[in-house]
Amino acid sequence: MDENEKRLQEKFTQLKKYLDKGDKKRFRKTYLDMHFYDQSTFYLTLNKDERLSIYTILEPDEMGDMFDTLEDDLPEIPEYLNEMNLSYASQMLNDMYDDNAADILEHLDKVEVDRFLGQMPRADANNLRGLLHYDTETAGGIMTTDYVRFHEDETAKEAIGNLKRFAETAETIYYLYVLDNHDDLVGVMSLRDLIMLDDNATLKDHMNSDIITVNVDAEQAEVAQVFRDYEFLAVPVLDHSNQMVGIVTVDDVIEVIDDESLQDYSGLAGVSVDETVQDNPLKAASKRLPWLITLLLLSMITATLINHYEGLLAEASILAVFISTITGTAGNAGTQSLAVAVRRLAVEEINRNEFFKLVGKELLTGFITGVVTGASVLLLVGFWKHNFILGMVIGLAMCAAITVANLAGSLIPMLMSSFGFDPAVASGPFISTLSDLTSVLIYFSIAGMFLQSFVGA
């Protein structure tokens, strides 16, 4: 990787020199020979004046190839678009793959969108408007309409000829979608299979008619699963009347997978972890505080509960010593079971029958975990304090607190999911703060029952 990077830095220096000297020809040659992603890395190093002169050197479609690789949520994009002249920006957006153009438009306000679309040919503008219509996290929100269509009666030779026409604009030409006279999708053929056919073979006779499709409303996570299972490079998207409206390509699916795992990870952490090195401490703190303060309020309920038992604590201040051991360990167990449950929900749907089976299993898992941990703490406390009755109280409380935390950790995300919420929102910090409350309640109830015996022992 390092060598790639060094070579790239040299090119960037060269390019800046050409730009300074106004050597458009050499600039174009060096720039256009680079990968689109490298072009975008270069573009992002430029200041406004440099960018303005680039717009005079490169054609809108050349600019669009590079913009296709930019992250659509890059905060600078609106600025870039506004510093171009309107017709240049519109043409660039129109020359981009339509899914990427729609993703960029998604982040602009309505007036801006209308300005850009107003400059495009009516059909292209309507196409983009159609894409903007879909929910971002569905198949419709990530699909492109730039795919290759063929008629079932075409021969292999005709198809290859036609493919050359598509190759300029289609997002992928490696899957051919075969339609019948009613424009219904009746088959798929890979370019690999097409290349191996005799010139006169018709598509109809050699296409794969066992077509895996996704619905335009399918959640993006569901679409990603299809790619994992079938190892496709693209999958066709159908609307409600089973007409093909687009394809989702594998590069977008990689983004989806990253997105989904970032959401799960953020959920477990109780903070949105998309902070970048650029985030200043004030902004970072403002992202973390809402959850922290909410959970602080929840933990104040735990404090009032302990306050309620102040009499017990005054009699046996030794009880205070083990509060954090019990709440901490139960919280850890709850976090574990939460993570397992959220991950399971991400991978499979759970019906009613399985729901109760899983809850039963998790209860048993919690109990086994609780017994082993409880027994450990019984021995630790017993030997340390030479008081096995106290050890038993702590051990019992630990066992019960872990069982309850474990159950909560799996039950809460499962309930959330069955009521249609994203289970990943039930964060680790939430579960451990909630389990503090139940653990304290369990601990002092048990301690209260045995108070005489272990204080007396």
Place this chain on the structure above:
Amino acid sequence: MDENEKRLQEKFTQLKKYLDKGDKKRFRKTYLDMHFYDQSTFYLTLNKDERLSIYTILEPDEMGDMFDTLEDDLPEIPEYLNEMNLSYASQMLNDMYDDNAADILEHLDKVEVDRFLGQMPRADANNLRGLLHYDTETAGGIMTTDYVRFHEDETAKEAIGNLKRFAETAETIYYLYVLDNHDDLVGVMSLRDLIMLDDNATLKDHMNSDIITVNVDAEQAEVAQVFRDYEFLAVPVLDHSNQMVGIVTVDDVIEVIDDESLQDYSGLAGVSVDETVQDNPLKAASKRLPWLITLLLLSMITATLINHYEGLLAEASILAVFISTITGTAGNAGTQSLAVAVRRLAVEEINRNEFFKLVGKELLTGFITGVVTGASVLLLVGFWKHNFILGMVIGLAMCAAITVANLAGSLIPMLMSSFGFDPAVASGPFISTLSDLTSVLIYFSIAGMFLQSFVGA
């Protein structure tokens, strides 16, 4: 999706009928028309007798196409291989894509591997042995050697002709790798570009010679990043003498991305979350207990620390009321900063300079978070207990505890990473248990200083 599934179930029923009746011809037709992944789903529903009869109906290469889609860590695979006869199994492994075959062999013991390889042509066996040699989580461990090679002097027409030869065996034919007379990789061309060329154009004149490659030792996460950036379908792998030894394809990269995110998620949760619904509670508990017991021991240190302050607690049992509020909130803050740090480390390398800058930023973020949270708790406690000096003690302790937990949450993974450990191992439960210790220490130190004023107030 549901409709896909229903249609599939019908096919499976049909297939089982053909199998029962011994109707080999119809079975082959229906089975081979299905997608490889659907074939594997069907295969996994069969009992041993049914599987044995399948081996007599399908050729080893047809079986191999299906085995290519199986998860390589499926625990039943050794059983499947052993119930086939040896030469059938070896031929099937040899007909699979070599990266997938190597992944399967990876899970067998050495004697088994030798048995299968012993049946293969020497060159194929050596090729697989070579792949087994690489670390699983590197480019070498996930690459295939089934890629398409062309000489730079070939014309487009020759190349397309040759491609048909490769199309049977190569894992992808959508990227063509162009070699010179020394077998050095000098260019890459996509099939898309090839198709658009005139018949007599030579590859040399139209190939892309700005080649992005990965080293055979590169970590799989690094390889995944190349795919994210460049949106490739495959990337060439070079050995230490810059000779091309294979390619990594996008389907394997999706697996890598899933792997890596599962590892991060498991790290944050303090448990390996690859538990399936099949895991019984005993097995699930045994996966969770090691971390729990380890952290229990750490939390016992916190208990001895509180024990050390028992005198203080006896004088002011009100202090016990806020232990869990302070430890819990600081633990939550630590988990947040840990998650942000681990995620940042996954995305970018951090040099020495940035290290200190990031630590400074995180310290400030923690302090801001601490001040806001501390002020909130000051007010809550002040009004609740009508004692603002007590409120100030709790608030100060909270502020300091959060600052420290935040710092630890980011410092520990960064230090681990700079010493070459996987930062994701520093789990959320570990940070929150560790922060219990520092929080209690801070809390009682501050409370001790102000004891007279707030008990007296």
